[in-house]
Amino acid sequence: MLQNIKTISVEDNNIRLDRYIRRIFPDLRQSVIEKSLRKGLIKVDDCKAKSSDRVNPGQTITIKYLDYIKNTNSDRKYNEKLVNLLRDSILYKDEYILAINKPRGVIVQGGEKVKISISDLLDQIREGETFKIVHRLDRDTSGVIIFARNANVARYLIEEFKERRVKKTYLALTSGTPSKDSGTIDYPLVKKYASGQEKVVVDENSPEDATTHFSIIATLKHNVAYLKLQPITGRTHQLRAHLAHINCPILGDGKYGGRKAFVDGIANKIHLHSHSLSFKLPNNKEIIITAPLSEHIEKSIKTLQNSL
Structure with missing residues (x-):
């Protein structure tokens, strides 16, 4: 299992979670981010979250099964x-x-x-x-x-x-x-x-x-x-x-x-x-x-x- 952990910095205060994720992985499509959040593959402080949630300095974003998420994104290619x-x-x-x-x-x-x-x-x-x-x-x-x-x-x-x-x-x-x-x-x-x-x-x-x-x-x-x-x-x-x-x-x-x-x-x-x-x-x-x-x-x- 490939896992990525990020800690929110002051510069990223109060931005939407989905926008923060796209800053880290700009190639991920919105639909993939939404699906990953629903499945609990992306969590904030080890809790399930919504794409519209706002992030705060010091919070931890955990992204599990990163290879799976990236493959999902690439399988449904940008058409x-x-x-x-x-x-x-x-x-x-x-x-x-x-x-x-x-x-x-x-x-x-x-x-x-x-x-x-x-x-x-x-x-x-x-x-x-x-x-x-x-x-x-x-x-x-x-x-x-x-x-x-x-x-x-x-x-x-x-x-x-x-x-x-x-x-x-x-x-x-x-x-x-x-x-x-x-x-x-x-x-x-x-x-x-x-x-x-x-x-x-x-x-x-x-x-x-x-x-x-x-x-x-x-x-x-x-x-x-x-x-x-x-x-x-x-x-x-x-x-x-x-x-x-x-x-x-x-x-x-x-x-x-x-x-x-x-x-x-x-x-x-x-x-x-x-x-x-x-x-x-x-x-x-x-x-x-x-x-x-x-x-x-x-x-x-x-x-x-x-x-x-």
């Missing part, structure tokens, strides 16, 4: 191309939140098998700022996602999502057209394992109610529908499971739609986009954040329109 893409995708920022038009194929929060995620790069996107995740989008869903700029805002927004006060609008292309121009899909959902994979399926006995409003924007060739979706609840894979259940799976979503989800000449990518979020900021200001469609969805719409 300059993705950082620049995310910077260019910023939709809105103020003292409370940062909103990004998340690209398709990018994971919001990392895990054991995840090489890189937005949460790993947020401190680089906004020059060392620490952001809090308050909701998520699937890897293959594009569109609006917001991050809180401090813990108080995070708690507020998490409660807004929980109490369903955040109005969410998605856009999707589906293989199959609903029988009505608009309506509500109201089926409870449950997670189940089948054929070695976890899926969300309709189960009338499930206590997990799920409600989705839909309306048809346009009907395209190959019986493809362009839909506006408004999920009232926020269940995992809710839109994908609901649309597959009414035999209108999202284009490109083979997990829920099987072969029906694919159309010749159309990209084999999930055609689901978080178009807008409407909510109140902590200062009671109402705000609507909208994200332009992903390039592959726009291209598919044009292809299917031109072939009518």
